[in-house]
Amino acid sequence: MGAAQRLAGKIAIVTGAAGGIGKEHAKRFADEGASVVALDIDEQGAESTAKELPAGGDQRHLGGRVDISSLASCQDAADRVVAEFGRIDALVNNAAIYANIDHKRADEEYLDQVLSVNMLGPWRMSKAVVPAMMSQNSGRIINQSSDAALMYHVSRKPETLPNFAYAWSKYSVNGLTKFMAGVLGGYNITVNCISPGMTMTEATQQAVSPRMAERLNASTPLGRAMEPQEIAAAALFLASDDAKGITGQILYVNGGAVMP
Template sequence: MPTNNQNQNNQNGPTAMQTLQVFLEFFWVLIQLTYFNIEAIVRWFVPPPKKSVNGEIVLVTGAGHGIGKEFAMQYAALGATVIAWDVNEQNNLKTVKEINRLGYPKAYSYVCDVSNREKVFETVEKVRKDVGDITIIVNNAGIMPTHSLLEHTQKEIEAIFDINVLGHFWIIQAIMPSMLKRNHGHIVSISSCAGLSGLENLVPYCASKFAVRGYMEALRMELELIPNCQVKLTTIYPYMVDTGLCKKPIIRFAEAMTMLTPYEVAATAIDGQMRGVRHVSVPRLYWYMNNYFRMNAEKGMKAMKEFLGVSLGSDLS
């Protein structure tokens, strides 16, 4: 039973000692914020060293085309065994044959619809039996219809989330248990610069890419609850990429802000994964610019967007 003094303290609010403790804890948080900001600036100029991916088993979704193909090619060149997934069997096989023709370590082709949870689990189990446990995931597969929200059909919106978001969940749920068991692994998820700021004609797509950013941040929080967890996460935010998805790009400063090539996106992303960087935008400066403008008035973000003049026209017109 609480004493009369304890009841009186509870009624009168926190004691001077409790107040001092909260103040000191908050002051310590401010010190940590200062340290972490300085650390981030130093890391910009002196990035962490790369860790080899030689011998890793890397799953790349959407490996039959564009960025996914480049991921597969570049990981293979670095000595990793590549597990290529795509719904297009013909394109996927072309990627694997090209890797093998160049004499890189063995690459394997699997047809898998990432939006189908049962199929994902079946294919992961088949990979485990054929090759071994996947140690690096590259959640790359995605679709990007570009027209106004009211012109999007129900089928389109559902497909965007099924592939761009839910497919990531199914893959992670199927593979992360083995990573945790081995205490070794890395999950790379492709968001987008459209996952940092909204853009017209991309409402469902932006929502899906914001979701990728959100689930990766939340998943990191869960993993940090596990002592000495060595399963790492990296989220990638590319600017417009010349893969055919950006059908009608509108760029005011076209010479200075040219569309990215799949090669440079994959190269920058792999470099970030090997260094254990949590967030990688392509170009790298965009992540920091977005964080800066987010600290200003909302209208400031809109003013900068209008100045840059970057948008996408409708693919229906």
């Protein structure tokens, strides 16, 4: 007899699911029996992820657009899921500005944009799904921060305050996890966070030079970058019944790169 699927009958939303780690989350959740709503600002990418997902039994997958910098867009997406499926069991807040972040830009307008997506985006999506989870008296919210939250660069004499919005935004995601967990536990909603170390996605190939990647790997106990599947395995665990007693925690999936 095959192993029971760990998310059978569950309805899960994954943001940033057009590619990279988000697509792996969507695949793993679908493999484990969930109906997956793959969302991304890249609508076509999200739709093609949904089409590729395995579907057996009652499983149905949807792909669509969300812009997590807009509460109205998040609300609209959550409303569509409730209209279609009647409930929302899990939300994976994976979307972020990561691949093409411009570290040279440190003007207020740009920082506003990065922080709005990376820091407030997970809050907006959570705000949109929480009413459904509250009425069900159950739910799993899984945020995705980054080991970058715990790192910093030293600039002896910068000409201006540099752009550290990515790390700052992810540090905020760690904090958001704790505050949401505190107030949602009474509704049996758990809120946890995955902090990936460097993970080999197309975005990483764009964002991190081979030299930097080699240096980072060399300073890591396991001596290698993570694979997207390893991050997805952590999300599956946090969404599964096995994690029902875990909330407000940050799970570092990083080969030991940081050990807070």
